[in-house]
Amino acid sequence: SQTIHQWPATLVQPVGSPLSLECTVEGTSNPNLYWYRQAAGRGLQLLFYSVGIGQISSEVPQNLSASRPQDRQFILSSKKLLLSDSGFYLCAWGGQVAGNEQFFGPGTRLTVL
Amino acid sequence: SQQGEEDPQALSIQEGENATMNCSYKTSINNLQWYRQNSGRGLVHLILIRSNEREKHSGRLRVTLDTSKKSSSLLITASRAADTASYFCATAGGSYIPTFGRGTSLIVHP
Numbered sequence: 266s267q268t269i270h271q272w273p274a275t276l277v278q279p280v281g282s283p284l285s286l287e288c289t290v291e292g293t294s295n296p297n298l299y300w301y302r303q304a305a306g307r308g309l310q311l312l313f314y315s316v317g318i319g320q321i322s323s324e325v326p327q328n329l330s331a332s333r334p335q336d337r338q339f340i341l342s343s344k345k346l347l348l349s350d351s352g353f354y355l356c357a358w359g360g361q362v363a364g365n366e367q368f369f370g371p372g373t374r375l376t377v378l
Numbered sequence: 379s380q381q382g383e384e385d386p387q388a389l390s391i392q393e394g395e396n397a398t399m400n401c402s403y404k405t406s407i408n409n410l411q412w413y414r415q416n417s418g419r420g421l422v423h424l425i426l427i428r429s430n431e432r433e434k435h436s437g438r439l440r441v442t443l444d445t446s447k448k449s450s451s452l453l454i455t456a457s458r459a460a461d462t463a464s465y466f467c468a469t470a471g472g473s474y475i476p477t478f479g480r481g482t483s484l485i486v487h488p
Contacts, residue, residue: 369420
């Protein structure tokens with residue numbers, strides 16, 4: 266069966282520090298991968314999605330970036346965090362191989378101080 | 379925008395009652411999905427309904443879709459305290475990438 270992992274689960278970082286969040290998927294090949302951010306009490310904002318290795322589409326201009334170095338690995342990064350980057354970051358996989366449904370990881374709670 | 383908007387934003391009911399949540403959207407879709415999120419956790423897919431379908435059932439869940447009104451509803455029958463969560467609708471158009479609404483927060487009191 267397919268599983269999706271995210272780490273770390275929680276992270277507290279100072280303003281201006283770098284960020285690296287990792288997401289890996291097991292049990293499927295060539296998935297579409299997604300990064301979302303969820304502010305407190307709000308819906309999900311799509312940040313990036315990827316349909317294959319090295320293919321990244323950005324939905325919202327900001328100081329975050331994403332990379333897909335391997336088929337089942339998706340990384341969210343920042344060189345310098347802002348206070349507004351705080352939130353709950355969710356990785357998901359999906360696409361036609363998943364019947365157009367999305368399957369979410371457990372999330373990373375990021376607090377920027 | 380394809381983004382769905384759920385209504386109400388918050389719903390509080392007693393165990394055993396039915397819970398109904400609505401989702402409205404603005405542009406044509408290929409499918410609409412409902413997800414559930416427990417506090418501090420990832421989302422869990424509940425049900426997908428395609429644009430040519432009008433109703434789907436899954437256990438205690440019933441989803442309807444009215445493409446002429448650009449709206450959907452999620453009915454949870456005989457609710458339980460364990461149904462307490464946030465519920466999101468997500469609409470997908472030609473790209474099949476779901477766009478999520480802000481969710482309905484459901485509290486079921488035992």
